[in-house]
Amino acid sequence: MSGKKPGGSSSPWTVLTPLRDTLPAGPAPAAPAPAAAKPAPRPPARAVVRLEKKGRRGKEATLIEKLELPSAELEAWCREAKAAMGCGGTVEDGAIVLQGDLRKRLEPWLTARGVRKVTIAG
Helix, strand or coil, X not given: CCCCCCCCCCCXXXXXXXXXXXXXXXXXXCCCCCCCCCCCCCCCCEEEEEEEXXXXXXXXXXXXXXXXXXXXXXXXXXXXXXXXXXXCEEEECCEEXXXXXXXXXXXXXXXXXXXXEEEEEC
């Protein structure tokens, strides 16, 4: 069996083509809402990166302080830093705390994020 209809057409949908013109028009597509031009959030002017061991049972932790970002944005930065550095971390008292000594790796990452002055302490 060749699968062709007696009319010579190979598509079963050709029978429905004349019926398409008898259908009522659907609702008009909604116009897209104009995009509100939100100014891009300004990156922090400075960041202080330091290593801390005290009070962490001898384990090293790198702190990123003085970012002065809202807590939701600070959480987003922490999540992106953990992914970029391949480590664990959290936000504590307005600072991003990352596991391990990441001072050298964080400076270029912060600069790429728009931080103008990165200070590496101790």
